[in-house]
Amino acid sequence: MITVSIEKMLNAYHGQQVLHINRQFASGSITKIYGPSGSGKTTFLKLVAGLITPEKGAITAGTLTWFNAEKKIDLPVQKRNIGFVFQNYALFPNMNVRQHLQYATNDEQWINRLLHLGKLDTLYTRRPNYLSGGQQQRLAILRALTTKPQLLLMDEPFSALDPKMKTELIAELKAILRELGTTALIVSHNPQELDGLADSELVFEGE
Numbered sequence: 001m002i003t004v005s006i007e008k009m010l011n012a013y014h015g016q017q018v019l020h021i022n023r024q025f026a027s028g029s030i031t032k033i034y035g036p037s038g039s040g041k042t043t044f045l046k047l048v049a050g051l052i053t054p055e056k057g058a059i060t061a062g063t064l065t066w067f068n069a070e071k072k073i074d075l076p077v078q079k080r081n082i083g084f085v086f087q088n089y090a091l092f093p094n095m096n097v098r099q100h101l102q103y104a105t106n107d108e109q110w111i112n113r114l115l116h117l118g119k120l121d122t123l124y125t126r127r128p129n130y131l132s133g134g135q136q137q138r139l140a141i142l143r144a145l146t147t148k149p150q151l152l153l154m155d156e157p158f159s160a161l162d163p164k165m166k167t168e169l170i171a172e173l174k175a176i177l178r179e180l181g182t183t184a185l186i187v188s189h190n191p192q193e194l195d196g197l198a199d200s201e202l203v204f205e206g207e
Helices: 041-049 097-102 108-117 133-145 163-180
Strands: 002-012 015-025 030-034 056-061 064-068 082-085 151-155 183-187 200-203
Touching: 002 041, 015 041, 030 041, 041 082, 041 151, 041 183, 082 133, 097 108, 097 133, 108 133, 108 163, 133 151, 133 163
Parallel strands: 030 183, 030 200, 082 151, 151 183
Antiparallel strands: 002 015, 002 056, 056 064
């Protein structure tokens, strides 16, 4: 169980507003997150990951406290066992596809399985500059899975994929998340695309 009860001040279009989240996410659950631009969806993912610090509240994963404002606990992102798919992919320009995955794990069998999952098994020697936008996005997803994370955070992870690839990847991703028991929070501007993947939703209302 991931429990999030936090507050963070946001600089919104019409001045400041408070992002307040009080929610529990069951282990192994997949939650789709959507709402208008500027409502705090990406900020929320970064708060959970430990990339941004809340002003108040706490974040726990099972019995482990990741963040507690009162007790001044703030576990670094590396110790939260999180996979993160960023909107801009955040790939390493000097690493090829396989090296991106080897950076996080030495399990070659797992790496090969992920490459097959993302249909990048014939492109493993290519660097990001020589991949299409959709291929880069798939690599970002695979890299986030390499550590078999407890929590997977995904920010618009399917936006560059064509409908056929998106459908196939979502189906395989659902199976692998179930197998790993990974909890997933997925931000999407098109929540309908996640209807077959997510079992709950979190709606950001905006201003």
